[in-house]
Amino acid sequence: MAEAQPDGRSHAVARYKELLRDYIDRRPSGLRGKLALALGKHKSFISQITSPAYAVPIPAGDLATIFALCHLAPEEREAFMRLYRAAHPERARRLRPVSAAHELRIQLPSFRNEALARELEALILDFAARSIRLAQRAAGGETEEPGAPPAPATRSKP
Secondary structure, eight states: OOOOOOHHHHHHHHHHHHHHHHHHHTSOTTHHHHHHHHHTOOHHHHHHHTOTTSOOOOOGGGHHHHHHHHTOOHHHHHHHHHHHHHHOHHHHHHOBOOSOOOOOOOOOOOOSOHHHHHHHHHHHHHHHHHHHHHHHHHTTOOOBOTTSSOOSSOOOOO
């Protein structure tokens, strides 16, 4: 269970969760499941981090993956990060800007079975996100600023 927060802080957390929920609701269905898989969490965790009724904060280390899978525009990322920084000023001080990021694209063959194709995509995205988090931890760095361009493990169509 999440710890109690001062009223102003819980309101600030609720605001960024409402914004994220709105972003997710405007995306294709199945996104919550993809987020859960990519973050290595249960779907109920996604419900908790997108519901203003729960005090569970969104972990800073998960933001880049969330932004990538939700395909947030730069303006959407910045709007979210303004609210996130207001809700968690102590976390914002620990975040560092991304110095150099690059995008890796993987071309997949066409599959007759759409469910198999989606499952393979989710597996690749999950592996990439977990590998990147492990490498960041091993490097001893705090999670990088998630508002920076492009986050790892995104899906792109040819």
